[in-house]
Amino acid sequence: MGTFQLSSLALSSSSSSSLSLNFNYITNAHKTLKTSCYKPLSFSGSTRARKIRAISTIPDSESEDTETDEPPSVDFAFVSSVLLPDGTPDVQLRTTRGGQKLRDIMLDANIDLYGPYSKPLSNCAGGGTCGTCMVEVIVGKELLNPRTDKEKEKLKRKPKNWRLACQTKVGEPDSNGLVVIQQLPEWKSHEWKYEEIDPSEPI
Template sequence: MGSVQLNSSHLASFSLAPSFSHRSRTRRAHLRPFRSQTSFSRSRIRAVGTVPESGSETAAAEEPPCVNFAFVSSVLLPDGTPDVHLRTACGGQKLRDIMLDSDVELYGPYARPLLNCAGGGTCATCLVEVVQGKELLSPLTDKEKEKLKKKPKNYRLACQTTVGKPDSRGLVVIQQLPEWKAHEWKFEKVSPSESL
C-alpha cells in the first residue's frame, strides 16, 4: 500500500515501493506543468514543486494563481506502485475539462462515445473521489445530489464540479475511477521538518 503525503507548503510526496516510473504527458496551452524535481531514495519518493513557502509573500505575488492537482490512477504501475499524475491548472474550470485537457483518465471503460453523456451530468461515469481540497470545489449541484445519494460524501461528478475561481490557489487530490480502483492507499500530511 502506498501513501500520498502533503506538507504545510502543499508539496506532495509519495511513499511507495523502491522504484517509481512517471509518465509525462503533453499539456494544453492553458495548463502549466507541475514543475517538480524528483529525488530518489531507497524507499521513499518525493515530488518537490516550486510552490513558495507560506512566509514568502513576494514569491507568491510573482507566481500567477493556480491550483495544483494530484490525480491517483485506479490501477497500479507494473512495479506495483500507484500511478500519480501531478498537474497544475487555473481555477474557475470544470474538473472534467481539466482532466481531459491534461490527458488524465476520466471515463475508464466508458470512454467511448454513447457510453457517457459528454458532460451533461446524467450518466455519472465521470465519478471521482475527492481525497483533499474539497474546500476549493463548488457545492454539489442538484444533478450530483440526485446521482450520488447512495455514494460516499466525498464522491463528485467531474462534469458538474467547478474548481475554485481564477485567483484560487491550493491543492486538490483526486482518486480517478474510485469504483474501479485496484489498490488501497492512504493520505497523510507531513510536517515541514519531514519534507526536507
C-alpha cells in the same frame, strides 16, 4: 512548499506489505510545477529503491530569475485506479487556473476520467445524466462548489466525497490551493491514504 505522503496497499496482491511514497507539491512563488515532462521521483517503504512517475519541478537555480508575482493557480494530484507495473501508485501532477469544471481540467490534461466509458455514446459528454465521470475528492473539498441536484440524484448511495467531474467547479480564477483526486474510484485496485507531513521531518 508542502509535502504529503501517500501509503498504498494493493488489494489484489497476496502480500500484506504496504508501500509508502513521498513527494512535494510546490505552491510558493519561486518554484512551479512543469506539466510538459516526466521525471521519476524515488520513495521509501520497501526493501529496495522504487520510483513513481510524476511531474518534475523546476530547480532553484532555474527559477531564481522568474517573477515573484505569479498568477493564482490550483495544484492537482491525480491518483490512477491501477498501479504501475512495479506495484507503485501512478500519480500525475498538474497545475492550472481555477474557475473551471473538473471534467475539462482532466480531459485537457489527458487524465483518464471515463475508463471503460470513454468511447463515443458511452457517456453523456458532460451533461450530468450518466454518472460515469465519478471521482473521489481526497483533499481540496473547500475549493469545490456544493453538489448539484444532478449529483445528489446520481450519487445518493455514494460516499459524500464522491463527485461528478462534469458538475464540479474548482474554485475561482483567483483561487490557490491543492486538490487530490482518486480517478475511477469504483475501479481502483488498491487502497491508499493521504497524510500531510512536516517538510522539516526526516522521511
